Amino acid sequence: MNRLSRRTFVLGGLATAGAVAVSKSALAAVPYPFKLGVASGDPDADSVVLWTRLAPSPLNADGQGGMGTADVAVDWQVSTTETFASLVASGTVTARYAEAHSVHVVAGGLDPDAEYYYRFRAQGHISPVGRTRTAPAVTTLGRDFTMAFASCAHFESGYYTAYRRMADDRPDLILHLGDYIYEGGAGSSGVRQHLGSEIVSLADYRRRYAQYKSDPDLQAAHAVAPWLVVPDDHEVENNYAGMVRADSSPALTTAQWTARRTAAYQAYYENMPLRPANKNSGNTIQLYRRVRWGQLATFHMLDTRQFRNDQACGDGWKVCADADLASRSLPGTAQENWLLDGLGQRLSNWDIIGQQVFFARQYDSGGASNMDAWDGYRASRSRIQQGFVDRGVRNPLVLTGDVHASWGNDLKADYANQSSATIGTELVCTSITSGGNGSATTTIPNGATNPHIKFYSNRRGYVRTRITRAQITADFRGLASVTEHGAAATTLKSFAILDGRPGLQAL
Incomplete structure (x- = not known):
């Protein structure tokens, strides 16, 4: 994408057409x-x-990337063209040693609903060029737009071809719903290996992000469009819940667990395109937030790890009466109320909830369900689904990651009565790599127990959506292989969600 040599440097500013460059x-x-x-x-x-x-x-x-201890000045530019013939915004920011020399520039004064290109300069070098865009003004509907979403990119399990195929689609927006990294140590059976053992310290987390972000396919997906990100569990520790993980691996004291969370969230902020307001404060980080896309869509981005009650009856698939306790909340009471308040404002035509774990009911043939998902917090889910109804939410759509397979679900007013009203829709993206190649099956597991589930695929990939006033079209995109690099992405199944008509319509 960048038409300039990445090592071109111009005295007094970034390289522009006709300038005299310093030699390599x-x-x-x-x-x-x-x-x-x-x-x-x-x-x-x-x-x-x-x-x-x-x-x-x-x-x-050491996690510092070879930069030393000095802070470094970084220039940045924004233009309407890839040649940067004219600039609409520019400035200088400091990349600080204390933040692993990361920078988070809020480039302001831009036009709404517009495409831009950006780049950086530091120590005489030019960065790759990125493409980004702004949202429409909140008083306008804005143009139709393409949004892709993904999750679960275990580095050892395969190559990031799915990220490259997302970049090929040139979406307007990408959502990442968690498990951007995995915390485990080096394995012996993957197609590539993690560096080091289980990550615990800040240096560990920083190096793990650097290993993941060194991948050119992931870099291409970041450079093609703006991202909205929320973490799941593996950015910290598998299946963790709330402030303390009693059975963490490796075993940690409360103080050590707190230090690990602090390191994990500091590294997450350092490596994600988040606003400075979302910087961690010790071992907590404010990540649930609303992002308006004009009057067309509002994205309610949830954090389903930091504030939840611990899993009922422990992790895993179980029959557990405690999952129905009204006192239990998956997002936590404050975030649950924040979500319901935002849904009640009906700010846009589509209310899109970006979150991590399976939302619809998903029972196996014996009645067991996943205690780490919303089935382990059934009263909390009921309060939110009743909120769809009580607040007159016209088009609620839940986007989900975590489970390493694609699913398409109708959300029912009463899952025990499948003739009850369909009150919302859930799209679950598969993993980028986690779980390996998967298989070609599309037979819905325990389909007789869960007739509200309309689609399943065990391939790796992502979901591509086209959002208009009249409908959202969802394409489940899959790859036949992630253990060999370069596979094509195909559309496994497409659905429409019609304005004012919750549920999936097969195309």
Whole structure:
């Protein structure tokens, strides 16, 4: 995408057409610092976050990427063209040692509903060019737009071809619903290996992000569109819930677990295109938030890990009466009320909830269900689904990751009575790589027990949507292989969700 040599440098500013460049030999002693690429995120109607992290040696064990201890000035530019012939915004920001030399620029003063290109310069080098855009003004409907969403990218399980295929689609917006990294140590059977053992310290987490973000396919997906991100569990620890993980691996004291959470969330902020307001404060981080896309859509991005009650009856699939306790909440009481309040405002035609774990009922033939998903917090789910009805939410849509398979679900007023009203829709994306290649089956597991589930696929991939006033079209995109690089993506099944008519309509 970048038409300029990444090592081109112009005295007094970034390279532009017709300028006289310093030779590459003059820069030979300064290693290239943009090996982790660029990204943008959290757009609103007049601004967007621009991100990069300086790391000439990204995989150094100290997590600092070879940058040393000095803070570094980073120039940034925004233009309406890839040539940067004219600029609409520019400035200088400091990449600080204390934040692993990451930068989070809020580029403001931009036009609504517009496409832009951006880049950085540091230590005489030019970054790759990224493409981004702003949201429509909140008083307008805005143009139809394409949104893709994904989750669960275990580095050892396969190659990130699905990210490359997302980039090929050139969407307007990408949602990542968690498990951007995995915390485990190096395995012996993957197609590639994690560096080091189970990550616990800040240096560990920083290096793990650097290993993941060194992947060119992931970099391509970040560079093609702004992202909205929320973490799941593996950004910290598998299946963790709330403030303390009593059975964490490795075993940790409460103080050690708190330090691990602090490190995990600091590294998450450092490596994601989040606004400075979302920076962690110790071992907590404010990540649930609303992002308006004009009057067409409102994205309610949830955090289903930090504030939940612990899993009822422990992890796993179980029959558990405690899952019905009214006192239990998956998002936590404050976030649950925040979501219901936002839904009640009916800000847009489509209310889209970006979250992590399976929302619809999903029982096996014996009546067991997943205690880590909303089935383990049934009263909490009921309060939210009743909120759809009581607040007159016209088009509620839940987007989900976590389960390493694609699912399409109708949300029922009463799952025990399948003739009850369909009150919402859920789209579940498969993993980018987690679980390996999967299989070609589309037979719905326990379909007789869960007739509200309309689609299943065990392939890896992502979901691509086209959002208009009249409908959302959802394409479940799948790859035959992730253990070999370069597979094509095909549309396994497409559905429409019609305005004012919850539920999936097969196309």
